[in-house]
Amino acid sequence: MRILIVGKNGQLAWELGRSIPVGWQVSLLAHSELDIRSMDQVCDQIVRHKPEVVINCAAYTAVDKAEIDSATAYAVNESGVRNLASCCAQQGVRLLHISTDFIFDGKNYEPYRPHAIANPLSVYGASKYAGEQLVAQFLPESSVVVRTSWVYSSNGNNFVKTILRLAKEKPQIGVVADQIGSPTWAKGLADWLWAIAAKPEVSGVFHWSDAGVASWYDFAVAIQELGYEKGLLDKTIPINPIPTEAYPVPACRPKYSVLNKSTAEEAAGIKTVHWRSQLAKMMDELK
Numbered sequence: 001m002r003i004l005i006v007g008k009n010g011q012l013a014w015e016l017g018r019s020i021p022v023g024w025q026v027s028l029l030a031h032s033e034l035d036i037r038s039m040d041q042v043c044d045q046i047v048r049h050k051p052e053v054v055i056n057c058a059a060y061t062a063v064d065k066a067e068i069d070s071a072t073a074y075a076v077n078e079s080g081v082r083n084l085a086s087c088c089a090q091q092g093v094r095l096l097h098i099s100t101d102f103i104f105d106g107k108n109y110e111p112y113r114p115h116a117i118a119n120p121l122s123v124y125g126a127s128k129y130a131g132e133q134l135v136a137q138f139l140p141e142s143s144v145v146v147r148t149s150w151v152y153s154s155n156g157n158n159f160v161k162t163i164l165r166l167a168k169e170k171p172q173i174g175v176v177a178d179q180i181g182s183p184t185w186a187k188g189l190a191d192w193l194w195a196i197a198a199k200p201e202v203s204g205v206f207h208w209s210d211a212g213v214a215s216w217y218d219f220a221v222a223i224q225e226l227g228y229e230k231g232l233l234d235k236t237i238p239i240n241p242i243p244t245e246a247y248p249v250p251a252c253r254p255k256y257s258v259l260n261k262s263t264a265e266e267a268a269g270i271k272t273v274h275w276r277s278q279l280a281k282m283m284d285e286l287k
């Protein structure tokens with residue numbers, strides 16, 4: 001199998017890069033080697049590498065910055081995805097694309113299914129939703145869009161590393177307790193993507209995160225507990241639950257963004273694992 005991965009230096013691409021299935025020919029391209037905003041660059045690279053599958057890990061992921069830089073967010077998350085989808089369609093290449101729980105407005109009371117109605121609250125969420133629609137338009141039968149949430153890995157900047165740093169630097173912290181979702185270790189999503197890459201018959205929209213639910217507060221408490229247990233921290237600090245309003249940020253986030261993963265589990269033949277077990281494994285890597 002020949003695979004081209006775009007967005008090489010991101011968290012998810014890094015996890016894919018270290019878990020390449022034996023015998024597969026996989027090329028990874030960094031932003032500096034392929035800017036998906038350029039149709040010429042996208043087509044040149046796809047023609048040069050002749051992949052059977054492209055996995056798009058490239059995205060504009062600065063959720064708050066997107067509110068004041070919507071042009072760049074849309075240039076990458078909408079136009080860049082259009083370039084990839086249209087070139088994949090021309091060349092007969094399958095596209096696996098990653099999207100986000102932030103396409104939902106968070107007003108649900110049960111885990112979102114893949115065909116639930118989208119209503120993004122932020123520029124980032126809207127730009128990612130626009131990208132999803134283009135993938136479906138250009139590649140209705142040979143694409144997969146997988147929405148995920150609260151992604152972290154041992155490589156990259158993320159909430160887990162921020163909490164570990166703050167626990168060392170601050171006497172106490174407040175963390176939002178009224179936004180509920182599910183953390184996702186990027187390694188688990190990478191394993192799901194490899195399983196799906198091997199199944200050309202799978203197409204459509206799927207949801208993937210780790211199992212279980214948490215608030216950001218619950219997640220932060222678990223990060224500190226496990227960090228202390230594993231010797232990454234030599235003390236603990238008080239972590240206080242606060243409401244969203246007490247931590248003002250430019251982008252509005254969904255209050256509830258738990259995803260229903262059942263069709264993704266079935267399609268790949270892989271069960272989700274509870275986020276706390278996944279977090280423990282990632283933290284072992286940080287030791």
Ligand SMILES: NC(=O)c1ccc[n+]([C@@H]2O[C@H](COP(=O)([O-])OP(=O)(O)OC[C@H]3O[C@@H](n4cnc5c(N)ncnc54)[C@H](OP(=O)(O)O)[C@@H]3O)[C@@H](O)[C@H]2O)c1
Pocket residue numbers: 006007008009010011012013030031032034035036037056057058059060061076080098099100101128147148149150151152156
């Ligand atoms: N992180 C999360 O919590 C989260 C949650 C839900 C969904 N997702 C989605 O999951 C996917 C992977 O996320 P991630 O956390 O791995 O993201 P990430 O670590 O921010 O990586 C994104 C990568 O995209 C690259 N990139 C940005 N603009 C580009 C362009 N124009 N052309 C080519 N590459 C470009 C970035 O390179 P530079 O840094 O050099 O610009 C970076 O290496 C994304 O689609 C994201 O929207 C993430």
